[in-house]
Amino acid sequence: GENVEQHPSTLSVQEGDSAVIKCTYSDSASNYFPWYKQELGKRPQLIIDIRSNVGEKKDQRIAVTLNKTAKHFSLHITETQPEDSAVYFCAAASDRDDKIIFGKGTRLHILP
Amino acid sequence: NAGVMQNPRHLVRRRGQEARLRCSPMKGHSHVYWYRQLPEEGLKFMVYLQKENIIDESGMPKERFSAEFPKEGPSILRIQQVVRGDSAAYFCASSLGNSYNEQFFGPGTRLTVL
Numbered sequence: 001g002e003n004v005e006q007h008p009s010t011l012s013v014q015e016g017d018s019a020v021i022k023c024t025y026s027d028s029a030s031n032y033f034p035w036y037k038q039e040l041g042k043r044p045q046l047i048i049d050i051r052s053n054v055g056e057k058k059d060q061r062i063a064v065t066l067n068k069t070a071k072h073f074s075l076h077i078t079e080t081q082p083e084d085s086a087v088y089f090c091a092a093a094s095d096r097d098d099k100i101i102f103g104k105g106t107r108l109h110i111l112p
Numbered sequence: 113n114a115g116v117m118q119n120p121r122h123l124v125r126r127r128g129q130e131a132r133l134r135c136s137p138m139k140g141h142s143h144v145y146w147y148r149q150l151p152e153e154g155l156k157f158m159v160y161l162q163k164e165n166i167i168d169e170s171g172m173p174k175e176r177f178s179a180e181f182p183k184e185g186p187s188i189l190r191i192q193q194v195v196r197g198d199s200a201a202y203f204c205a206s207s208l209g210n211s212y213n214e215q216f217f218g219p220g221t222r223l224t225v226l
Contacts, residue, residue: 001170006154034214034215036217042219043203043217043218043219043220044155044203044217045217046214046215046216049214089154089155097168098143098160098167098168099145099157099160099168099170099171100145100157100215101157102147102154102155102156102157103154104153104154105153105154
């Protein structure tokens with residue numbers, strides 16, 4: 001089955017700097033890659049997703065890149081703000097089965 | 113349009129008791145997924161259900177755990193004879209269709225086993 005690895009597990013960046021979180025997946029059939037943000041004590045919420053027919057997608061300060069050959073995908077947050085502090089989960093899914101497999105999460109701290 | 117609802121939000125059980133967790137999907141959603149989240153860990157897939165059908169239960173322990181999504185009413189995750197290791201946050205999510213559709217998460221049920 002699919003296995004999603006996520007790095008780093010913890011990341012601290014100065015407010016205003018960029019943050020990058022990287023994930024790898026194992027199943028070459030995976031073709032949908034969502035990213036979820038979970039604030040402390042709250043539910044996970046989708047912030048951006050990418051499908052395998054594109055290599056990059058951007059939404060304001062957030063961008064995701066996908067390298068299908070290397071089975072890598074990354075989340076980039078620019079001009080970080082205090083409200084970006086949260087746990088971020090990458091995930092992968094295929095249309096072969098209908099479940100999303102999540103990485104273990106990255107705890108992002110934005111330092112003042 | 114109300115979001116995904118879960119109840120109770122917090123549940124305390126003693127070892128050996130039963131825990132029953134409920135999830136009402138978003139209106140119009142017929143696909144429900146249950147996840148377990150241990151402290152400082154990720155979301156582990158447990159089971160995927162459609163109305164009256166279990167589609168994939170590969171992430172659910174074979175013993176003591178069961179799930180259903182009846183024609184009427186919420187989806188239920190049942191844990192029998194709970195043990196301390198069952199203490200976790202249990203999230204359900206719902207979607208319109210397959211995993212290409214966004215999964216909307218409920219607020220979770222935090223189960224504590226004494």
